[in-house]
Amino acid sequence: MNESAAKEQIAYTIIDVLLCLKPQDKARQQIFQILLSEGTSPNTATARCMIKDVLRDNGHEVDHEKIQLCIDTFRGLTNGFARWFHEPSKDYKEQYPARELTKVLEVSETVNWIERWQNCGGKIYSSDRMVAPIDDPIWLRISDFGFPFPPFALNSGMGWEAVSREEFLDLGGQLAEDTRPKIPISKHDLEVLQQMKAALDSGDLKFRVKVEIVKDEQPRE
Amino acid sequence: MKKQVDLDEMLSGFRDKFQRQVDFYFSQEGRHKRLENALSQASAPELLQLAQDRKIQALEPAA
Numbered sequence: 001m002n003e004s005a006a007k008e009q010i011a012y013t014i015i016d017v018l019l020c021l022k023p024q025d026k027a028r029q030q031i032f033q034i035l036l037s038e039g040t041s042p043n044t045a046t047a048r049c050m051i052k053d054v055l056r057d058n059g060h061e062v063d064h065e066k067i068q069l070c071i072d073t074f075r076g077l078t079n080g081f082a083r084w085f086h087e088p089s090k091d092y093k094e095q096y097p098a099r100e101l102t103k104v105l106e107v108s109e110t111v112n113w114i115e116r117w118q119n120c121g122g123k124i125y126s127s128d129r130m131v132a133p134i135d136d137p138i139w140l141r142i143s144d145f146g147f148p149f150p151p152f153a154l155n156s157g158m159g160w161e162a163v164s165r166e167e168f169l170d171l172g173g174q175l176a177e178d179t180r181p182k183i184p185i186s187k188h189d190l191e192v193l194q195q196m197k198a199a200l201d202s203g204d205l206k207f208r209v210k211v212e213i214v215k216d217e218q219p220r221e
Numbered sequence: 222m223k224k225q226v227d228l229d230e231m232l233s234g235f236r237d238k239f240q241r242q243v244d245f246y247f248s249q250e251g252r253h254k255r256l257e258n259a260l261s262q263a264s265a266p267e268l269l270q271l272a273q274d275r276k277i278q279a280l281e282p283a284a
Contacts, residue, residue: 013236017239110254146231
């Protein structure tokens, strides 16, 4: 499944479940188009009015709370999905190997996140900070939706923030071996090493140890 | 490849999980829990606003 097909499936699930629409409903596709065009704008008023009109025109009940939740959830999950799907580069992961679960939107939370984090096996660092490596399974475990990206619960303002290697290690975090910076070896270095090894194996090259004797300046007793 | 498998698995379970969350969120128990959380997380001005909103709601049927 490609990115746009997955995004479409997420969007239609949100629309169907929150607005109680059936697959054959005409309103469904119209709302999907509204969410695509207006749903990512910071001002959700236009999208809200357009969805309300579509629901009314198609003889459906209008519930303002559910419409707003539909827009917010669409926006959150499609953004989170895009960030997860386009995995950060290796260089970025080396510089920012961890993420912190933190409040990114002022919303009254229905979940006690510290409790959930701990129950899911997450480590709490100083100042109640919830930080884990990018690929840690905790990100999947804390989600109510079964996705390893935010939002992790309905109407939640908790999201991700990148944590640098230095900061994570300073906090006392541990990283898997493969994310540690490696000393870059150039193609030229490799060729020289291979030639040296071959020469040592064949006997063309021998180790020579230079020993230098220096005058001992400290008088011995 | 692994990501593709993960994605297919996640998406196949998403509808049921999302439905359960929405059902709970709008249930009486869910609404009660949300109000409780809002009260515990609210600042003094927000608490005052919540109390005023409830007072207005309580007076509405009598008007």
